Each structure stands twice: as C-alpha cells, then as structure tokens.
C-alpha cells in the first residue's frame with residue numbers, strides 16, 4: 518500500500534507546498550491590506566526602540582508575542598473578509614456580524630499590544646529621555 522507518509526521525498530514536497538502557500542498568504546496580506554502594512558511599520562518602530570533601549574530577552578519575548586498576536590489577528594481578519602466576500606457579496610446581516618467580529622478581534626489584539634508596549638518600553642524610555650526613574 519502506498520501512502521504519502523511512506524515517502525520522505527513526498528513529505529518534503531507536501532511541506533514545501535504548504536510553506537509556499539503560507540508565504541503566498543502573507544504576501545497577499547502585505548500587498549492588499551493597508552492595516553497590515555501599518556502593523557509592520559509599528560512593529561519595526563517597536564523593535565528599533567527595543568534595540569535602542571537595550572531591553573532584555575524576557576522583554577523581547579513579550580514584545581514578540583504581542584507583535585505576533587496582532588499579525589495573526591490581521592491574517593485571520595483578511596481570511597474571514599475574503600471568505601465572506603466570496604460567500605456573500607451582497608449585503609447580509611450575518612456577513613456584517615462576521616466582518617465586524619473579525620475587525621473587533623484585530624482591534625482587541627492591537628489594543629493589547631499597545632498596552633504591552635507601554636508596560637515594557639515605557640519605563641526604560643522614560644529613564645532614557647529624562648534621565649530619571651522617579
């Protein structure tokens with residue numbers, strides 16, 4: 518009996534296709550979603566501040582989680598919007614609920630990331646700019 522799992526070469530090929538599809542999804546979001554590009558720029562600014570302030574590895578881990586949360590929410594939002602447009606190009610009450618909830622998810626993630634950023638970067642930024650911790 519032949520099975521995909523029997524052949525390492527087929528496994529690699531399947532994984533390669535899945536990875537390429539995932540990268541294509543990311544490229545689509547970057548190319549078409551203005552909000553996603555804004556989140557990329559915000560992440561770059563946060564990383565620049567992190568380097569400048571020499572935050573420690575635990576703080577980097579927290580910031581990475583917050584950035585990843587927002588990007589993930591934006592990717593799922595793009596997927597949901599696209600699927601809703603496919604299923605319901607005309608106005609529909611349920612399509613509105615789906616898109617509004619999806620947008621609410623992105624907003625929740627973004628607000629969370631801003632709070633995390635303020636907690637992690639705020640105190641060292643304050644000290645760096647004003648030269649005092651009190």
Ligand SMILES: Nc1ncnc2c1ncn2[C@@H]1O[C@H](COP(=O)(O)OP(=O)(O)OP(=O)(O)O)[C@@H](O)[C@H]1O
Pocket residue numbers: 550551598601605606607608609610612613614616617620
């Ligand atoms: N088919 C639809 N039926 C009902 N309401 C819709 C429909 N399409 C969009 N809407 C409403 O319009 C809002 C904006 O939808 P839209 O598809 O323009 O998304 P968006 O948030 O502007 O994202 P993007 O700018 O990335 O396309 C939705 O949140 C929803 O309230």
